[in-house]
Structure formats: C-alpha cells, structure tokens
Amino acid sequence: MNATLRRVGALVDKDLMDLIKNPTMLVVLLMPIGFMLLFRLVIGDTAADAGLTGADLASVGGEIDKFFLGSGLCMSIGMVASMVLIYGIAEEKEKHTLRTLMLANVGAGEVAASKGGVALLAVVAVGAACFFLAGGEPGLLPVYLALTALGAVPVVLISLVLGLASRDQMTAGFYSVPVMLLALVPTFGMASEAIKTAASFTPLGGVYDLLGLAYDGHLLSADALMPLAVTLAWAIAGAAVFAALYRRLARDN
C-alpha cells in the first residue's frame, strides 16, 4: 500500500509538471475560460441591448446567470477532463513513456489514479476560474465546485478508459470529441423543452440541473432528487465501464 501511494505521489508530481509544461494542454485549460469570456461579452451585451427593464430583466438575467454558470461547469468538465486524459494517455502510449513506466514496476491502476486525480484537479481549477468569469456569487462557489467534482467523476472514468483504448493521438482525437460534445449537451437546453428534457439525462445533465436549483436556493428540495439520481447513475455507470474494460485495456500498445 505504501509503495502504491509512493508511486502515485511521484506520478502526480510528474503529471502536474507535465501538464503545466505542455502548451497544448495549457490551451485546453484556457479554452473554457476563453469561451466564458466570449459568452459574457456576446450574451451579456445582447441582454442589455434588448432593452429589458424591471422584473423582466431580473428574470432573464437570472436565467442567463444560470446558463453562464452551467456552461462553465460543462465546458470545464467536458473539455478539460476528456482532452487532458484521452490525449495525455494516448501521448504516453505513442511516445513509449507509459511502457517505460510500466517496466519500472508501475501499475496501470497507479497511472490511472494519478492522471484521473490531476485531471479532476485541473477541472476544478478551471471551473473556479469560469465561476468568477460567469459572475457567480462567492457564497455559491463551494456548491459549484462540489457539483463540478461530482459531475467530473463519470467523465474522468470514461475518459480514462478511452485514453487506454487509444493507440495514438490521432485515435485520441476521434474519441475525445464525442465525450466533449456529450458533456456540452445541457448547455443547449435553452433551445427547447424537448432538448432540455433529453439533456437532463446526459452525463452532466444532472449536475447542470442541480446547479440551477442551487442558484435558485432550492438545492435541498424534492426537485433535486431526480438530477441527483441521474448524476449518481452516471457515476456508477462510469465506474462499471471502467471496471469492466480497465483490465482488458490496461496494457501498452
């Protein structure tokens, strides 16, 4: 156990250092932040330019704030977790660093634990930046970060499996785009009721709805049960997929 913890600790140090020194990954980390800035500029101006006043402005403003916060959450998880993990593991396979590590008595589970942990940390850090750019109330931050971490669990697990399944970075691109798109589905819920209903059942649909309830002050209500169940179901499904495929995929090319 001590040896495993020691190895995971060493790998976390390495993965953090490598993440910071990797220009591609820095762009990935900045993407959600850049999109949030863009949303603030474009959608913020549109609302102001619409000439709404009084209660209408307050109502629309509240929905826009929820959209900003939800988008920040979905983009942080969808972009960062999928790209950092799937590309990160694929690069290690392609450049044989994963093989070299495994020949140094490091287990695939230890690599997955380190990469998953670092990806989760990156998601939460980017999520926090998006929260402030979205103009979130500081009091909501702990709930926002907790929901971000909870929502990231299934995406991290599925991305780990896809990373292990990727032979190289080309394959990683093929696998990461659907994960990213699926994670962003809840942000399109404003388009129609049908999309909103369908989006509620996607991996991040639950936490997106929970965030909306938290914004309205209704997180501890019966309305939270369904989105919570969806979120937990996806977390369990992600763990099941990981457990089922991990042993088959946990080997180098």
Add this chain to the structure above:
Amino acid sequence: MNGTHSAVLSMEGVCLSFGAKRVLDGLTFDVARGECFGFLGPSGAGKTTTIKLLTRQLTADTGRIALFGRPIENASGADYDRIGILSDTSALYERLTIEENLRLYAQVRGRGGRGIPALLERVGLDRDRKTLIKNCSKGMRQRAALLATLVHSPELVFLDEPTSGLDPAARAEVHKMLADLRRAGTTVFLTTHDMAEAESCCDRLAILNEGRIVTMGTPRSLTMEHARNRLVVTTRTHGVVELTKDAASADTVRDLLAAGEVLSLHSDEPNLEEVFLELTGKEF
C-alpha cells in the same frame, strides 16, 4: 544448465509461437550472479522477445523461466524492484529535464533523489541536468534512460541494444557505464548487434538464430571453438606460408625455425564477427 540454484535468471526449454510462426524454440540458458551475459543475433532472431519473456511482458507457450531462483509466475513486485529494464523503446518525458526524469524514477523506485547528482556526474551529464529531454542528443537521451534504469541500484539489469544508433563517442560512454556495472557486481543481460561490444563487455555469449541458440560460451571459447585448422607463418624468403595443424606441419615449422626463417607464427582464429556469420549465415 549449470548451477541453476545460483542462477539469477534461467530459461529451460522455452518455446513461443506467434500464430503459426515459432519465434523461440527450446531456449535453455542461465545467467549467474554478477555475470554479464550477451545475447547476440541478427534482426528478428528473437532477442527482444526473449527479454519480454524474462520480464513477464509475454508468457511462454512451454518451458520454464526462473527469476532469482523462483518460477517467474511467482515473481512478486518486490522482485521486480530488484531489476532494471532498458528496452529498445525506453523513453523519458520530453518536457521534463534529465534531472526531473531521474527524480521521478527514483521516487517511483522508493529511492530519494540524493544519489542523482553523483549518477549524473559519473556519466558526464551533470552540466546538462537542467536540459529538457526534447533538447538532448540521442546519446544524452540514451545515457539518461540508462541512468533511469539504474537509479535504484538494481541487482539485475536487462539492456536491449543499449548502443543501437549511437555515435562512437556516445557508445563509449555507454560501454563505460557497462564496465562500472560489472565492477559493481550487477548481473547484466545484454542484447546487441555489436560484436566488439559483446566481446569486450560480456563474460559469456549466446548466439541466437531463428529462435534457437546456436552456440554459447565465453567470447574466447567461441572463437577457439570455430578456429580454423590452420597456422600462418610469415617467413623471410618464402613469404606467407599456410599450414594445417598436424604432425607434418610441426616438422615444417621446426625446420623453418631452425633456419631462422620465421618472422611471425600464429594460428588463424576467426573473430567473433566471423563466428557469428558462419553460424547464422547473416549480416547484422
């Protein structure tokens, strides 16, 4: 097999097939503690596959493999912490420095980083310790990868063509590291194409061809075993005289010596490269 009980590593009757193709056929050898054992063979002979079997990256179809005296199936994580493996594809993290990479492997292996400066100094990389791997030459990368393999002072080291593609200077550096390992009593299993390297670095050699060991012994014994039955005498007045090693030739040599004709006299033994070519019929 000689001295299986003291052998750090052994194979007995090991066979492996990929589909219908038999890639290893009845390999039997052992490697004693502190020995540098060379595995020679042309490309595709099965050298890397043998290392993969010995390091449990592959499983043999039949035969027995033992590591530190125990069947390899029973080898524990602690056993694998006693070995170091430099494969033909070993690679370090390009965006990290040489020192950061070594620190990673030291931590992974449960060693502190205190010994790293001395290791770097020993192979002349101390001034480059802050160089990113992506900015290193191939020779520097290979030396750094070798250090990462040795950072935990393993008892047994597998080196798969460690000098492949290196220039003579970098090759000499790796040879120096190999000599240090031998002096330290580390057991080394080395695969190589380089006959001079095999001859100078290895205590014993096995030559592998098409999955079979065709001969095994010390470099000296291999060349003697394949010595031609010939004596070459350089004389003052008759030029170079070639003689077979028999009683009649002995008389001729005696006469030439008595006449003061002999300038030089030597037996015509092949070098390791010629033995290799004779046994495998292949260039390397």
